[in-house]
Structure formats: C-alpha cells, structure tokens
Amino acid sequence: MLFITNREPKGSIKTRINRKFDFDLRKNAPSNSIYCCERLGPNEYIELGSEAWLNRIKDSPAQQVLFYIHGFSSLPEPDIFPRVQRLQQYFNAEDPELVQVVPVIWPCDDDPGIVKDYWDDQKSADMSAYSFSRALQRFMDWRDQQTDASTCVKRINILAHSMGSRVFRQTLAMWNMYDLANGVPLLFRNTFLVAADIVNETLEEHHVGRLMSQASRNLSVYYASDDLALRASKLSNLKNKVASRRLGHTGPENMSKVQSNVYAIDCDDINNLYDNPKGHLYFLNAHDGEPGAVFDHMLKAIKTGRVEVKDAITRHHQLLLTPAS
Structure with a gap:
C-alpha cells in the first residue's frame, strides 16, 4: 500500500530512498517535509522517494486513484491503514483494476505527544497544509515533465473524512496562495467530504472552501444531524469562540450560494446503524460488514463521473437502508 505523510520518522528527517520508515508517534506536530512511502505490512514501511512513488502510481493497473485524508484522533496503526485496506477490498470486489486507495497521513492524537486535544488537532490540520500544498505542486511539476507517451492519465478522487476536510481545504488555500495565479485547476474527478468538521458556509463564494468545488x-457532502462526534466538535469550537454549525451536520448552509457541482447527501437514516453509537465513521461499511450505502453511492460517482441525486433541482439526496420504491 502506497501512502504519503508529513508525520516525522524516527531518525533522520532527510529523505533516504528505500530506508526503513518508522513513525515517531511521540512527535505529532506537522513536519515541513513530505515522505512518500509504502506499507509492506503492519508496522512495516519503507520510504520510496517522490519520483519512484509517483511512477508506481502511474504504472499501477488501477484506472483511478482515491486519496483518503483521515480525521482527527487517528493513528497509522490500528486506525488508518486497516480502514484503507477495507476500502481497497471493497473496490477490488467490484473491479480489481478500478481504484487504488492511497492514504494521506497527517499528525494528530497521541497522548504522550505534543498535540493532545481536539483544538490542537485543528492547528495541526492547518499547519499540514503547507507541506501537502508543496506535494501538490511537486505532482504538477512531475506531470508537466511527462512526455505524451508517458503522461499519467489516471483520474484522481479525494475522500476527506471529518477534520481531513479541513486539511484538504487549507492545502488548496496554501497552494493557491503560494504557487498559483488566482484559482486552482480542475484536478479532481470527485471530492467526497464525509462528516466534514468545517463550518457549513465554507463552500460559498468568498469562503476558503470554495476552492474545493473549483478543483x-x-x-459530494455526506452529512448526518445526529453525528455525536461533530456535536463534541461544535462544543469545542464554541469554547474557542467559533460559533457555526458543521458541514457534516447540516450539509451546505445554503445550496443556492455554492457552485452547481456541489451535492448534499443526507445520511441520517444510516450513520448510527453503521457506526454505533457515534454515527461518525459511516463511510466504510454497513453493520453487517458489507459495503454500505455511502460506499455504494461513492462507487457510482467514481465509475460514472456523475453524482446520483433524487432531486436534480436542489441537488439533495437521501441515503436509505433499502432503495425507495
């Protein structure tokens, strides 16, 4: 499994091709460096370097790539990598050459470390944007160097869960600020924001999240009003004088103020059944371990390039346990 991270390794912070890579979980503040790596097995990783890593992506038989940006309170093992493995298994069961899932790992939540609570995880998410924006620019430079015969033509998708949406939003903002003229390129086929822990106005014009829909x-915004993890998030933000509902609770505040390529997907009927009792990690599987309604909805969008909605005018859709008659 290929992955990219700005968590510092044990030992030297300098890139060394094919060295053993070990996360230093005592350090959970973001690094300025990006490490392009491969997971060989549980707690077994090597560093590939960006050139070899990008070529591995290009040469993969998968037609599309899905970058998964995890939420807060998630460690590489046992949280992030097993989730990605399960996602990959679901895609492979549909078509082994459809999607390659690549986790994007940013530093958060390790009790003995520097960053200990939710509010500091937000700071870590924001600071991670600097290194990941550099990675985006590195990808664009690499792509521009390809010849017509070797150009990577894979479609790229983003799945950002919880505070991973904040990481993605801020990454585009930093990329736009430092490397682009004024506006981001149309780089991603689908962006899936699941239980997004960002304010619900963020996709509107003149808000920083607008860049996510422009790119x-x-x-697709997947939301559930009874997501207990986001209720705790709202309380934490109120404590720190940020008073706004979360995008993962309500969907976009006003659909008329967001771009026409934004879709609101109501997951109230399934989120607590899939992830009891918090109702927050509901994009993976149903309660029986099989792919759930959220995964099936994302899969259709990845395969077709179009988002299924029952109401094309309002761009709203409700996910149910069984198809509505």
Whole structure:
C-alpha cells in the first residue's frame, strides 16, 4: 500500500530512498517535509522517494486513484491503514483494476505527544497544509515533465473524512496562495467530504472552501444531524469562540450560494446503524460488514463521473437502508 505523510520518522528527517520508515508517534506536530512511502505490512514501511512513488502510481493497473485524508484522533496503526485496506477490498470486489486507495497521513492524537486535544488537532490540520500544498505542486511539476507517451492519465478522487476536510481545504488555500495565479485547476474527478468538521458556509463564494468545488468535477457532502462526534466538535469550537454549525451536520448552509457541482447527501437514516453509537465513521461499511450505502453511492460517482441525486433541482439526496420504491 502506497501512502504519503508529513508525520516525522524516527531518525533522520532527510529523505533516504528505500530506508526503513518508522513513525515517531511521540512527535505529532506537522513536519515541513513530505515522505512518500509504502506499507509492506503492519508496522512495516519503507520510504520510496517522490519520483519512484509517483511512477508506481502511474504504472499501477488501477484506472483511478482515491486519496483518503483521515480525521482527527487517528493513528497509522490500528486506525488508518486497516480502514484503507477495507476500502481497497471493497473496490477490488467490484473491479480489481478500478481504484487504488492511497492514504494521506497527517499528525494528530497521541497522548504522550505534543498535540493532545481536539483544538490542537485543528492547528495541526492547518499547519499540514503547507507541506501537502508543496506535494501538490511537486505532482504538477512531475506531470508537466511527462512526455505524451508517458503522461499519467489516471483520474484522481479525494475522500476527506471529518477534520481531513479541513486539511484538504487549507492545502488548496496554501497552494493557491503560494504557487498559483488566482484559482486552482480542475484536478479532481470527485471530492467526497464525509462528516466534514468545517463550518457549513465554507463552500460559498468568498469562503476558503470554495476552492474545493473549483478543483473538482463533483463535490459530494455526506452529512448526518445526529453525528455525536461533530456535536463534541461544535462544543469545542464554541469554547474557542467559533460559533457555526458543521458541514457534516447540516450539509451546505445554503445550496443556492455554492457552485452547481456541489451535492448534499443526507445520511441520517444510516450513520448510527453503521457506526454505533457515534454515527461518525459511516463511510466504510454497513453493520453487517458489507459495503454500505455511502460506499455504494461513492462507487457510482467514481465509475460514472456523475453524482446520483433524487432531486436534480436542489441537488439533495437521501441515503436509505433499502432503495425507495
């Protein structure tokens, strides 16, 4: 499994091709460096370097790539990598050459470390944007160096869960600020924001999250009003004088103020059944371990490039346990 991270390794912070890579979980403040790596097995990783890593992506038989940006309170093992493995298994069961899932790992939540609570995880998410924006620019430079015969033509998708949406939003903002003229390119086929822990106005014009929809052919917001993890998030933000509902609770505040490629997907009927009792990690599987309604909805968008909605005018859709008659 290929992955990219700005968590510092044990030992030297300098890139060394093919060295053993070990996360230093005592350090959970973001690094300025990006490490392009491969997971060989549980707690077994090597560093590939950006050139070899990008070529591995290009040469993969998968037609599309899905970058998964995890949420807060998630460690590489046992949280992030097993989730990605399960996602990959679900895609492979549909078509082994459809999607390659690549986790994007940013530093958060390790009790003995520097960053200990939710509010500091937000700071870590924001600071991670600097290194990941550099990675985006490195990808664009690498792509521009390809010849017509070797150009990577894979479609790229983003799945950002919880505070991973904040990481993605701020990454585009930093990329736009430092490397682009004024506006981001249309780089992603689908962006899936699941239980997004960012304010619900963020996709509107003159808000920083607008760049996410500008960079995507489709942007789907999956939300649930009874997501208990986001209720705790709201309380933490109120404590720190940020008073706004979360995008993962309500969907976009006003659909008329967001771009026409933004879709609101109501997951109230399934989130607590899939992830009891918090109702927050509901994009993976149903309660029986099989792919759930959220995964099936994302899969259709990845395969077709179009987002299924029952109401094309309002761009709203409700996910149910069984198809509505």
